[in-house]
Amino acid sequence: MSGNPPAPSVTADYAQRVAEDLSVNRGEQDRVRTELARLQDELVRLVDSEQVLTKMQDVLGDTPKQTTKQGKGRKKAAVPAARHPKSPTTPGKSAARTGRKTPKKGASPKKPGEPTWLELTTTYLREQSEPRSAAEVAASLSESHPERGVQVTVVRNSLEQGVAQGLLERSKQGRSVFYSLASSSEPAPSNS
The missing domain is CATH 1.10.10.10 (Winged helix-like DNA-binding domain superfamily/Winged helix DNA-binding domain)
Incomplete structure (x- = not known):
């Protein structure tokens, strides 16, 4: 019977492995949280950029030609219409492709003198x-x-x-x- 290892050393080995696995798990959680925070910040910047571009598009109005000639045969790249996630169009189709105008909702433009x-x-x-x-x-x-x-x-x-x-x-x-x-x-x- 002396060939069987004592139970306390097996328990200690398992406890050590569990502690190591737990440490690795917590490290991964921290890494994922950091990446998630970075992605959330990036999303906020992208949403802000979309709003600026949408306002610019509204100011420019609908232009019949999406490209213009610049210099010798060079064309300006077409800028796609901004996507509105809650628009009444079919998913995956922008209002421009379906020919329908999306209703303006939400934030009213700032009037001169307003904060x-x-x-x-x-x-x-x-x-x-x-x-x-x-x-x-x-x-x-x-x-x-x-x-x-x-x-x-x-x-x-x-x-x-x-x-x-x-x-x-x-x-x-x-x-x-x-x-x-x-x-x-x-x-x-x-x-x-």
Whole structure:
């Protein structure tokens, strides 16, 4: 019977393997969280870019020719129409291909003299004692500025713009993201 290994060493081996696997699992979770945060930031930038391009397209209006000649036989590349995820067209078809116009919904254009969305969100957060989600900010702005046609996406992009400019701070609690005014008056912590 001396040929059987003692049970405590087998248990210790399994415990060590489980601890190693758990460590690898947690490392992968951290890696995926980091990549997810990067992708979320990239998505916010892309949505913001889409809105800018859509506004430019609206200003330019529908042009009958998608290409123009520049110089000797060179043509300017055609710019595809922006896609609207909630448009009433068939999935995968843009409004331009189906010949139908998509109705304008949501955010009304800023009139001269009106504050920008960034100014509105910053002013609102300045008056708050704790961080707020984009939905909370949008709901409040919708009440105080019903004529502006508030959209959560526009508010979220404005909040992210404020974070990028250092005016606002973003914090995460679980899967939720909250925004607050940047605390620029606090001294940076020293590493001593």
